[in-house]
Amino acid sequence: MSEARQLCETRKLRLTSRRRQVLEILLASHQPMGAYDILAELNRVNPSAIIAPPIVYRALEFLMSEGLIHRIESRNAFISCVHPGHQCAAQFLICRDCEQVAELEDSDPPLLVEADNLGFAVDHSVVEITGICAQCQKHAG
Amino acid sequence: MSEARQLCETRKLRLTSRRRQVLEILLASHQPMGAYDILAELNRVNPSAIIAPPIVYRALEFLMSEGLIHRIESRNAFISCVHPGHQCAAQFLICRDCEQVAELEDSDPPLLVEADNLGFAVDHSVVEITGICAQCQKHAG
DNA sequence: AACCATTTTGTTATATTATAACGTAACTGA
DNA sequence: TCAGTTACGTTATAATATAACAAAATGGTT
Secondary structure (H helix, E strand, O other): OHHHHHHHHHOOOOOOHHHHHHHHHHHHHOOOEOHHHHHHHHHHHOOOOOOOHHHHHHHHHHHHHOOOEEEEHHHOEEEEOOOOOOOOOOEEEEEOOOOOEEEEOOOOOOHHHHHHHOOOEEEEEEEEEEEEOHHHHHHHO | OHHHHHHHHHOOOOOOHHHHHHHHHHHHHOOOEOHHHHHHHHHHHOOOOOOOHHHHHHHHHHHHHOOOEEEEHHHOEEEEOOOOOOOOOOEEEEEOOOOOEEEEOOOOOOHHHHHHHOOOEEEEEEEEEEEEOHHHHHHHO
């Protein structure tokens, strides 16, 4: 959290109280949470003013854009980043039993080797790289 | 398609007409399609009997379980597999401009190297490995 | 063929996830 | 303080996905 604060100060960004609330919920969870789980938690903590989905999604969008959290695509869920701001390509080992997620760095050994080292039994992998293909770069250029 | 037919014969699976229809739509598309796009296409081709979502999702589930198609998690979309049945871990380069998807094999050079070779400008990567962690394996006995 | 068990399909309703659109409030810098 | 911008709040609705149950088709057995 203090890292996040510093990072936003450096980048002249507004870590508003809403954004802080959402980040805190994710930091406390250590597990991926759906947007509506976060929403429910916000409303549980403060039942007086009921909050609607867009508020959560906007906070999540901000936190993702700054590399403070990640989206787990295969779960439609969000989790706090272990190395905030490093903007490195995050990689995840997700246990479908206990739902724990391990975030690995790009710099670690190849992911499947690492999984093996950890005694993690892989059964499905999702590898999706998004960007602009060569042809579209030409057209745009 | 003939590959799919053979594969199902070998495995004693029923490539029913619904499943074939859905697979054919995906094969013809060469691009990822959302479940509701597929649904719309089914209903366009045969407007007499209107089809509901579960039918499409079930066909997709079957085709995925047999490695005939893949789900693109970051798009909530589905695409036909280039190497049906190889059950290998598929990897994708997805152009967010033209929406074309390149499927790469596990055996190819490392994905980011390959992206570079193809002149593909990466801007976001999703790497999510699902399985059972060491601890849960122990508990399960 | 007639029967049963199983699998697949069809149907209805509803859950879950996400965003559009627009107005209000708060903050920032001049 | 004022104008411009950014963030928040609210309402409504879009997009994606599944539960639950009924009907039909299929495959194997008698």
